[in-house]
Amino acid sequence: MKAPMMKLTTALTAVTLAVGATGVSAETWDMPMAYSASNFHSHNGEQFAQCVTTGTGGDISITTHPGGSLFKGGDIKRAIQTGQVPIGERLLSGHQNENALFGFDSVPFLATSFDDSAKLWEVAKPTITKVLADQNLTLLYAVPWPPQGLYFKNEVTSVADMAGIKFRSYNSATARLAELTGMLPVSIEAAEISQAFATGVADAMVSSGSTGYDRKVWESLSYYYEVDAWLPRNYIMVNSDVWNGTSEASQNVIRGCAELAEYSGTWRSKEYTGFTYQGLRDGGMSVGPASDQMVSELKEIGVTMTSEWLEAAGAEGQAIVDAFRAMK
Ligand code: PCA
DSSP states (O other), rough: HHHHHHHHHHHHHHHHHHHHHTTTOOOOOOOOOOTTSHHHHHHHHHHHHHHHHHHTTTTTEEEETTTSSSHHHHHHHHHHHTSSSSSEEEEEEGTTTTTTGGGGGGGGGTSSSSHHHHHHHHHHHHHHHHHTTTTEEEEEEEEOOOOOOESSSSSOOGGGTTOOOEEEEEEHHHHHHHHTTTTTTEEOOGGHHHHHHHTTTTSSEOOHHHHHHHHHHTEEEEEEEEEEEEEEEEEEEEEEEEEEEEHHHHHHHHHHHHHHHHHHHHHHHHHHHHHHHHHHHHTEEEEEOHHHHHHHHEEEEEHHHHHHHHHHHHHHHHHHHHHHHHHH
């Protein structure tokens, strides 16, 4: 009796392996992304998806869904945590109302260049990885948006000129910036801003040249002031149960693709900065540095926001800032 049973087990194992190798057990991972298909983050995410699909020999194929088409930006993290989708991309600082640490990259004038953004990420990454892991999320990679500047419908030369303007915000730091400059914050996803500006729901925002260019904001707004206030990051996360159920071989491929995507995404972000400023100009906008007065008034507001953030983020936030300043 024993010998035939063993033979059967061996045969079954062989069949299972053969099924795996032919890709019958292949999985498809839907990956929601909040920003438009034309945006560099979305292009980069698409290449990451192709890298994983190719690298795992089709055992895991990732399909991206940009433009908030599967889940809106604000719903993506929860959808992954609850297992509605295995993977997705979101603006990290979009969660700072949940935990101030997520807003480390939106502290005004802390890290204002790509080099500083990379240093800040290096020191913040272990903490953010841990905070996400406690929420059943595995961090894969993060890519910065280009430096943040101010968009307005009308010319503005000082903070006093901003009083009463309806200001589109994308996280709690940008809503706070509106309050401290006397503007009226209204929270709107990037996917909806063209309409918001066209209908007068908002007449200003802080964002990159990239988002203004993607959303063709020159149809409603006329001024972009380069402020280089901060460089917020998008990040890609996987549900940790899904991750732990993924073979070590596939995990290694995904990690490799993620490392490549962080590098290529950052490179694209740099390249895109000048390109989109020119695009805004071609659309008819005035693009240039903010006045000295405006910059110095915004820097004062930045000091207030830095101390508010440090208070909210506690010892771990302070440790990130200290480690970053020590690298400079
Ligand atoms: N674009 C995104 C976040 C930062 C940026 O440059 C947005 O405006 O929503």
